[in-house]
Amino acid sequence: MSGLGETKPFRLPGGSGIDHTKRIDFTFDGVNYTGLAGDTLASALLANGVRIVARSFKYHRPRGVLTAGSEEPNALVELRTGARREPNTRATTTELHDGLCASSQNRWPSLKFDILAVNNLLAPVFVAGFYYKTFMWPAAFWERLYEPLIRRAAGLGRGADLADPDSYEKANVFCDVLVIGGGAAGLMAALVAGRAGARVILADEDFLFGGRLLADHKSIGGESAAQWAAQAVAELDQLPNVTLLARTTVFGVYDGGTYAAIERVSDHLASPPVHLPRQRLWRIAAKQSIVAAGGTERPIVFGNNDRPGVMLAGAVRTYINRYRVAPGKRAVVFANNDDGAATIIDLTRADIDVAALVDARRTTPAEIRAIAATCGVRIVNGVVRDAEGRHAVGRAQIVPYDGTPFTEQCDLIAMSAGWNPNIQLTTHLNGRPVWDEARVAFLAGNRPPGMHVAGTAAGDFSLSACLASGARTGAAAAIATGFDVTAPEVPRASEEATQITPFWQVEDARHKAFVDFQNDVARSDIVLAEREGFRAVEHLKRYTTLGMATDQGKTANVSGLAILATLTGKSIPETGITTARPPYTPVALGAFAGHHRGKAFKPTRLPPSYAWAKEQGAEFVEAGLWLRPSYFPRDGEIDWLQSVSREVEAVRNAVGICDVSSLGKIDVQGPDAAELLDRLYTSSMKALKTGRVRYGCMLREDGMVMDDGTVARIGEHHYVVTTTTANAAKVYQHMQLAVQWLWPELDVNVVSATEQWAQYAIAGPRSRALLQRIVDPSHDISDAAFPHMQAGALTVCGGVKARLYRLSFSGEHAYEIGVPARYGDAFVRRLMQAGEDLGVVAYGTEALGVMRIEKGHVSGPELNGTTTMRDLGLDGMMSTKKDYIGRVLADRPGLTDPLRPKLIGFRPSERTKRLRAGAHFLPRGAAATAANDQGYMTSVAYSPSLGHWIGLGLLIDGPSRVGEVVRAHDPVRGDDTLVEVCALPFIDPQGERLRG
Amino acid sequence: MRIACPCCGERSLDEFVFLGDASVMRPTADCADREEAFHAYAYLRRNVAGPCDELWFHAAGCHAWLVATRDTRTHEISAVRLAHEVARERDTTRGASGS
């Protein structure tokens, strides 16, 4: 090791993609290595001569680096350790950084000596459909034997088993033109649209813009392609209307010009800097988009084509030109297209011996022959039948079309079966690819509105064509978004040949020939699947798992279906292609969650008394988004039941205060307010007199109860209605639908006032005494002036506006009082202080629940969307004199069936027993079968007033069975209790406390 | 998906709540065979492959109910109108043809 840089046997001098002066230390499988700034993990490993980087999924075969991009199916590694461990990361896209720590997957104990490589010898067992065939029988073996075995043997990497310590964020952005891919076409498109003034976002998954301009030895306008790319990026960077997003993969296309992208903000750093997320999920709304995502080179299917040292020809050029790494010492190039010539030029320039250019075509074009002659490379028209070598390539078995087979010593086989345009994003919204015979590739078919395709993604395989289509689509997109574009100037690029003859496979290979490297699907699997009748491409996919790995078969699908087409004697378009779906490359779940983790998963709504309740040491419960106090424990109380019972007794004997602000409050005003409410509620609200309150139910149109609450008429044309906490938004939306859509002729307005009012229930025999100390003396709240179910506006605490409602959920003499929300905190403190000598307590949702069950009032567990008013004993409130939503269907035979379970009370026959909500009722002595089911317990509570548990439930013919004993059967909690049916309410049936 | 609210402009899908087919009309209480009519209103829906009028509520926006014309095959939205305006037109037509 000398100075700052590194000297490696496979590192080449020069180049602009890496910095020879910046050394980077990293480890792979615990061994220390060094690379250079600009390296990926894959290029650094290759520079260090590391050839085996993984074991394959099924057969545990040794695998090396196949590609130089995100399509990599082989070189998947685990990155980092501990909580930050990330499995299945492609070494080819992992930016090298100091301290990077990677390990190989699927090997035990080591990459070189993998015990499970015995699977390779058992290969006949692991053929297509092996999951279906081998492990069919006996079924019990699946769980105990097969599944653990398969998971152990065929797992990919291991996820971290600790919580992710990093943060992820989400961002929204808008633009005129989104350019996806920053290669020749993308840069050109962004330049044209950006110069015209359009708001442009240019995204590229790589950490450098340039795409194959950095990877191929080409020139534009007299300078190197890489230099041109650098200048283009510099110009774009200067344009204020252009945003460059490097390390950003656009992975999904959604309706209405919405695109999802993942930006790897900190993945190239040892750990994210403070205040920066690891990754950022972008939602991009773009008026126009240009898919310039390039292409993916196809492997050739020949024997042992998965051996380390067999690499895509384009990747070989990338490693040489961009990363300045020699992927081998002596190469054989095997191609069916003119890229073979570019490859031998670059190999020769890098002083790598080229043993032969094996051209799968019968004849090689003259210009390619000339290039080979210049490079001194022999051309063989024929095939590489097999690669050979135990752990990595050592020889190539070459079979000329005319002549004798021979062996070439080599450690590198560069292969190319042509290029697949990366059209995945064009198919996310149902686009169907179209086969192009001349280009031997699928091109985009129908595209979503506003989407263009340019460059290699559009089948433009030469650099000059890429630049031209980039300029053309950039101009079209800018014009479509209202910008003027004069004929853009397209720089001149070096000429190149792009001829291709279809060639997919070597049929007589001696060794396994792979199609899908990541899922270990070989040519023989496709042959078998076809023979067994799986001839449709979707069947082939599922039977063999071709294309079903995390790379979605980027390097496999087209070859696989081409082989199937050959076997069935059909054409490729007749065979068809499977659909690509988002995400284009795997996305971490953490990025989808963003900041919505833990307590931040949903917003939290705090009632006005929250701070005060917290000071009192209240326990809280989530009610929808609200955090409501559930009870207020005091020193010396041993459990929640003791606290709750004390609160109930205080309300029943003195006075209690409960924050009920979370109930929905809706203000209804207008000359037709009464008419609207009449159509929404089952009882008449027109008949309600000003200053009075009524309990009301609203139904869904299908006749089921939607919600209940109170309706107060506080003026001739002014009502205030309440909803349950859970249904506040739904009821409001329903009322808006009625006003805006069902009956637009009604002159009425509806507005939510839930958050404008802090509302407290003040309940108990001393509630009026307490209120009299709060309400300003000019207001009379005596029984005569303010009887039960009265409502009115008044002032409290010396002039604060308030609304008082005399109503009761607890069954006690009670009120609800609302003050403007900003007074909510001060008001509860004042109430508690004023009531101190009256024995006032604060009570929470638990005590509230106990008291409403004691009174037989229904709540959420009874209003569960499957109950009717008749089920709940509320039929008396169903007006027969008017139409209202749900009236007609509530009278359906099914809903009026007398055998429907109906609301009734329950107590344990043995009074000391506890009841359980959810228990099902069975006749005594009947077997616990669904056929004998007679209903279920909806709500239970311990009643301190009665000294035993009580429950509400729905029981067939319940009201006429009072006194009968039934079984409450709860197999979930293993409970079986005899319960007695009892009349409701449990306490104060005459309602004397209410009016007293 | 993005919906162009006539009040608020083009907004993301997650600001809206979907209700359903806007072509069904609530029967009047005095209509003939009202059980059948309400059954159809509550339950029967066409399954259109093509443009379809739908009710959407701009819940995280202006609280307007909207009638959006969406092609169920492509999710392309060709028109968005305020529901109360559509309803007034509808009722005018219904009133005219009824009387």
Ligand SMILES: [Zn+2]
């Ligand atoms: Zn709106």
